[in-house]
Amino acid sequence: MRFCPKCGHQVNMEIPAGDNRVRAVCPSCDFIDYDNPRLITGTIPLYQGKLLLCRRNIEPRLGYWTLPAGFMENGETTLEGALRETLEESGSEVIPKQPFALISIPQFNQVHLFYIAELPKPDFHPTSESSEVELFDLDQIPWDELAFSSVTKALTFFIADHKTGQYGFHEDTILRNSL
Amino acid sequence: MRFCPKCGHQVNMEIPAGDNRVRAVCPSCDFIDYDNPRLITGTIPLYQGKLLLCRRNIEPRLGYWTLPAGFMENGETTLEGALRETLEESGSEVIPKQPFALISIPQFNQVHLFYIAELPKPDFHPTSESSEVELFDLDQIPWDELAFSSVTKALTFFIADHKTGQYGFHEDTILRNSL
Numbered sequence: 001m002r003f004c005p006k007c008g009h010q011v012n013m014e015i016p017a018g019d020n021r022v023r024a025v026c027p028s029c030d031f032i033d034y035d036n037p038r039l040i041t042g043t044i045p046l047y048q049g050k051l052l053l054c055r056r057n058i059e060p061r062l063g064y065w066t067l068p069a070g071f072m073e074n075g076e077t078t079l080e081g082a083l084r085e086t087l088e089e090s091g092s093e094v095i096p097k098q099p100f101a102l103i104s105i106p107q108f109n110q111v112h113l114f115y116i117a118e119l120p121k122p123d124f125h126p127t128s129e130s131s132e133v134e135l136f137d138l139d140q141i142p143w144d145e146l147a148f149s150s151v152t153k154a155l156t157f158f159i160a161d162h163k164t165g166q167y168g169f170h171e172d173t174i175l176r177n178s179l
Numbered sequence: 180m181r182f183c184p185k186c187g188h189q190v191n192m193e194i195p196a197g198d199n200r201v202r203a204v205c206p207s208c209d210f211i212d213y214d215n216p217r218l219i220t221g222t223i224p225l226y227q228g229k230l231l232l233c234r235r236n237i238e239p240r241l242g243y244w245t246l247p248a249g250f251m252e253n254g255e256t257t258l259e260g261a262l263r264e265t266l267e268e269s270g271s272e273v274i275p276k277q278p279f280a281l282i283s284i285p286q287f288n289q290v291h292l293f294y295i296a297e298l299p300k301p302d303f304h305p306t307s308e309s310s311e312v313e314l315f316d317l318d319q320i321p322w323d324e325l326a327f328s329s330v331t332k333a334l335t336f337f338i339a340d341h342k343t344g345q346y347g348f349h350e351d352t353i354l355r356n357s358l
Contacts (some may be wrong), residue, residue, distance in 0.1 A: 003187035004182065004184070005180040005184045006181060008181070037252075037253055039215065039216060073215065078281065080294065106254050111251075
């Protein structure tokens with residue numbers, strides 16, 4: 001940030017009074033820019049024991065497979081964000097079952113949250129964001145072609161829990177050297 | 180937002196190509212402002228079965244009791260944010276036990292996440308953000324003097340689980356009419 005979004009004046013990078021972090025501060029109108037991590041919400045959609053994945057039609061990671069997920073928007077809940085992204089990316093209306101995995105990626109200032117969800121009917125289709133949308137048997141997941149490490153992590157937790165039949169809530173962190 | 184934070188030009192409010200929401204868009208440098216919900220992370224700190232609460236020394240809700248929690252910062256995990264806020268607001272270094280409650284407040288574009296945590300020693304003290312820091316018996320929680328509905332909700336879940344001895348992961352939403 002170089003200019004104040006409120007008044008257009010050039011900002012200074014400094015530690016505001018009572019704070020301990022450098023922020024963009026406007027010397028003209030006293031606006032302080034608090035830039036915070038963003039939430040990415042999505043689902044692990046299942047239809048009769050098969051997993052729905054989307055092949056990315058957009059950068060980054062064009063052509064790789066992913067769980068439907070995206071940036072949570074203002075005015076919605078984490079669950080609403082996850083269901084909206086699932087619909088937008090796969091054309092499917094899923095029924096949420098439970099929050100399942102919360103993954104922090106501090107390097108990117110992101111937190112990814114996945115819900116387990118059920119596809120009541122095999123209704124899905126390619127979208128502007130997904131060149132293909134497909135169901136995979138759980139032993140046929142294209143691990144080497146997954147788009148993001150958070151997707152790999154969430155699915156690894158899911159497969160482990162699936163083997164026990166007990167689905168918990170998982171929290172983890174992805175660090176720079178594992179990306 | 181009225182001015183572009185990158186180039187200082189006046190922005191337009193419009194739906195960018197390929198999007199479906201109104202954003203601030205800069206006609207000069209094509210910057211698009213994505214404003215997303217923020218995460219508030221904190222803890223439910225326990226010392227020998229007693230609950231640690233902080234009396235707010237700052238607005239909003241000055242003088243009311245709260246769990247230590249605050250805005251997650253860039254470069255940290257949700258857990259690191261929760262532990263940092265606990266230290267900043269109560270002077271206590273807690274040991275995290277488990278993620279416990281995830282509460283969306285769509286009206287405020289916020290998501291609150293609380294961890295159950297253990298205080299290994301009764302080391303805590305007032306801080307610039309808390310005029311008092313105190314341990315409460317679980318049947319002495321000052322319900323009528325709690326600062327925020329998310330705190331009330333998280334503690335209600337906690338007390339219910341405490342009665343069963345089984346602590347789950349809870350998700351909920353606070354809507355406008357319940358604030």
